[in-house]
Amino acid sequence: MSIRKTPLHAAHAAAGARFVDFHGWEMPVQYEGILAETRRVRAHGGLFDLCHMGRLVITGPDREALVERVFSGNFSKLRHGRAKYGFLLNEDGYPIDDVLVYRDHEVVHIVINATGREADTAWVKEQCRAGGFDATVENVSDAQAMIALQGRASEHVLQPVCSADLSALRYYGFANALVCGHEALLARTGYTGEDGFELFFEEAHAMEVWNALAESGAALDVAPIGLGSRDLLRLEAGMPLYGQELNLEIDPLEAGLAFGVDLTKDDTLGVPALRARKEAGVKRTAISLAQDGGRVPRTGCPVLQDGVRVGIVTSGGVSPTVERNIARALVDASCATEPGAAFDIEIRGKPHPMAAVAHPFYKRAR
Amino acid sequence: MADRPADIQYTKTHEWIRIEGDIATIGVTDFAVEHLGDLVFVDLPDAGADLEAGESAAEIESVKAVGEIYAPIGGEVTESNEDLSSDQSNLASDPFGAGWLFKVKISGDPVEGLMDLATYEAQLESEAS
Numbered sequence: 001m002s003i004r005k006t007p008l009h010a011a012h013a014a015a016g017a018r019f020v021d022f023h024g025w026e027m028p029v030q031y032e033g034i035l036a037e038t039r040r041v042r043a044h045g046g047l048f049d050l051c052h053m054g055r056l057v058i059t060g061p062d063r064e065a066l067v068e069r070v071f072s073g074n075f076s077k078l079r080h081g082r083a084k085y086g087f088l089l090n091e092d093g094y095p096i097d098d099v100l101v102y103r104d105h106e107v108v109h110i111v112i113n114a115t116g117r118e119a120d121t122a123w124v125k126e127q128c129r130a131g132g133f134d135a136t137v138e139n140v141s142d143a144q145a146m147i148a149l150q151g152r153a154s155e156h157v158l159q160p161v162c163s164a165d166l167s168a169l170r171y172y173g174f175a176n177a178l179v180c181g182h183e184a185l186l187a188r189t190g191y192t193g194e195d196g197f198e199l200f201f202e203e204a205h206a207m208e209v210w211n212a213l214a215e216s217g218a219a220l221d222v223a224p225i226g227l228g229s230r231d232l233l234r235l236e237a238g239m240p241l242y243g244q245e246l247n248l249e250i251d252p253l254e255a256g257l258a259f260g261v262d263l264t265k266d267d268t269l270g271v272p273a274l275r276a277r278k279e280a281g282v283k284r285t286a287i288s289l290a291q292d293g294g295r296v297p298r299t300g301c302p303v304l305q306d307g308v309r310v311g312i313v314t315s316g317g318v319s320p321t322v323e324r325n326i327a328r329a330l331v332d333a334s335c336a337t338e339p340g341a342a343f344d345i346e347i348r349g350k351p352h353p354m355a356a357v358a359h360p361f362y363k364r365a366r
Numbered sequence: 367m368a369d370r371p372a373d374i375q376y377t378k379t380h381e382w383i384r385i386e387g388d389i390a391t392i393g394v395t396d397f398a399v400e401h402l403g404d405l406v407f408v409d410l411p412d413a414g415a416d417l418e419a420g421e422s423a424a425e426i427e428s429v430k431a432v433g434e435i436y437a438p439i440g441g442e443v444t445e446s447n448e449d450l451s452s453d454q455s456n457l458a459s460d461p462f463g464a465g466w467l468f469k470v471k472i473s474g475d476p477v478e479g480l481m482d483l484a485t486y487e488a489q490l491e492s493e494a495s
Contacts, residue, residue: 034429035404228403228430295407296427318406318429 006051007145007206011214015224022227023115025052030226035320037229038236041192042321042362045151046225047213050198051206054117055144056110056124060135067108070127070269071101072252074262078103083172083189086260087252088112088120089270093277094248096123098240098260100189102174109185109200113242117141127269145206149213150196150233153220158197161212162186171195180205180212191230193237193362232317235326238288238360244299244314245286245328253278254330256286256359284311287337288361289327289354290319295347297327297354302346310335313345321362327354370395371462375438376486378479382462383438385472390439393466394426394457397490402428405454410446410468417441417470419477424467426457438477441470 003026012019017028028049031037040046058066067075073086083102087095097116102109112120121139128137149158155166164177164186174187184201201209214224225233231241240246245255252261253274263278265271289297297316302309311331319326327345331337337356344351374384380398384391399405407427417423417437424435446468450457457465481489 029430030403033404232429293407295409296429296432298432318404 004052006049007203008049008051008210011207011210012049012224017224017226020227022052025114027052028224028226029228031224034226034228034232035318037223037225038232038320040221040223041151041194041225041229041233043151044221045149045153045157045194045196045217046192046222046229047210047217048148048150048225048230049210050146050148051203052114053146054112054114054120054139054141055146055200056112056121057138057140058108058110058124058135059106059138060133062133062135063108064103066124066128066131066133066135066137067101067110068265068268069131069133070124071099071110072261072265072268072271073101074265075101075103080105081173081175083174083187087246087257087270088123089268089274090248091269091273093270093273094251095242095246096120096248098242098246098257102185102187104174104176111146111198115243143203144200145203145209146198146200147206147210147213148190148196148198149217149222150190150192150225151194151222153217153222154194154196157213157217157220157222158186160216161209166197180209182209184209191237191239192233193239193360193364194233195364231315232319235315235317235328236319236321236360236362238328238362240328241315245330250284250314250330251277253282254284254286281333283333284330285333285335285337286314287329287331287335288357288359289313289329289343289345290322290324290357290361291352291354292324294325295352296325297345297347297352301327303329303331304344304346304351305331305335305342307344310343316345319361325354326361369462370483370487372483374462375476375480375482377436377438377477377481378489379436381435381438383476383480385439388472389444389469390441390472391466391469392423392435392438393461394433394435395486396461398426398433399458399461399465402426402431402433404429405457408450408454408457408467410448410450411443413443413445415443417443419474426454435467436477437470438480439470439472440474441472443468444471445469
């Protein structure tokens with residue numbers, strides 16, 4: 001399969017990005033350096049090309065009933081103009097993907113991971129057909145561009161090119177507005193732990209909007225950010241990455257993401273299975289680990305307690321914000337996991353100590 | 367970019383080797399350091415360790431990845447650059463000087479395919495294109 005490029009590829013190349021193959025997409029992994037970019041987003045802000053991510057649009061009379069069927073969260077209580085985090089679960093309660101659902105008056109938008117573009121679409125369409133819902137599921141991933149602007153400067157960067165009053169838009173709210181004169185959906189959501197926006201609009205305007213935001217941002221020390229820093233920012237903020245913290249063998253209860261599941265729902269795929277597992281007792285638990293310096297914990301490193309293997313690292317890295325090595329790990333529920341609890345992670349057969357810490361590693365002051 | 371010395375030899379895997387008498391000093395090139403990105407950790411062989419040519423001898427860890435360093439020549443490690451274990455900045459700023467990694471007392475032949483500077487730079491050109 002040939003590698004795909006987003007409509008912003010030329011802008012990244014011109015800005016000196018280093019590229020990486022991310023699930024079949026040639027994406028910028030870094031510009032000035034992963035640590036410097038992470039510090040920049042925490043101090044000022046950053047601009048992210050997310051065109052590779054997937055976007056579904058659901059319309060038709062039964063659209064909300066279909067979403068109730070496939071989405072784990074409490075959708076019926078979600079107000080119009082608001083977004084909610086949750087999962088597409090299979091029958092056994094394991095996530096096919098983690099998603100954000102945006103409830104609008106005539107339409108429901110679902111943002112999915114790049115890896116799920118085809119599979120998630122097929123899954124939701126299949127559930128639509130099987131349930132006999134009168135709804136249309138459209139994969140608009142290619143037709144739409146997606147850009148995120150994250151960090152404390154975001155509102156000041158976006159406001160000059162945006163028709164909406166951004167100060168009125170709350171966290172996890174969204175609005176339809178003009179950006180650079182083009183129709184866009186803009187949401188106060190993100191994946192960094194900072195204030196910020198995610199913008200969705202017609203793909204043809206990607207470069208124009210990107211350049212406008214880059215120009216508006218430059219005066220406020222806001223610059224493009226690569227996927228390397230994006231991964232670190234979300235890890236610091238305690239957010240999961242599908243495929244690492246969550247997959248077809250790690251469910252949301254184990255991953256510490258029960259807030260994305262409404263366990264009272266009976267008609268949502270996978271929820272009854274999760275409820276049964278919760279009643280039986282969840283066998284594994286996600287924890288946060290930290291250590292000053294030394295070897296960097298990486299995905300897949302074995303985790304030990306008292307010399308016995310109890311789990312694995314699901315994500316790890318060097319945090320420039322808390323200035324420690326940090327990791328998320330999935331361990332046996334029987335482990336001592338209170339802050340300060342001692343673990344070792346194994347790298348090349350050698351144990352390296354890490355201690356359990358409070359979750360998340362970083363929380364912005366509000 | 368660091369000036370690459372012409373009086374040393376280079377490997378396909380971006381190590382360099384300087385041979386003086388029966389002692390070889392080994393490091394990595396500016397290209398390798400640049401490619402790894404932000405460095406966070408260096409694991410060097412202990413003095414006294416016996417290395418075979420081509421064997422994994424050290425690791426340089428960056429925020430993003432772990433780079434393996436292969437011994438370009440066999441021998442007993444006489445010294446490691448311990449300064450790098452607490453501060454990796456010399457590796458980034460002076461990879462051919464203060465950023466050296468370890469020294470060995472040579473025994474046996476080097477790995478095949480050691481290159482002079484011109485050949486190494488030609489390889490970098492072809493990798494970039």
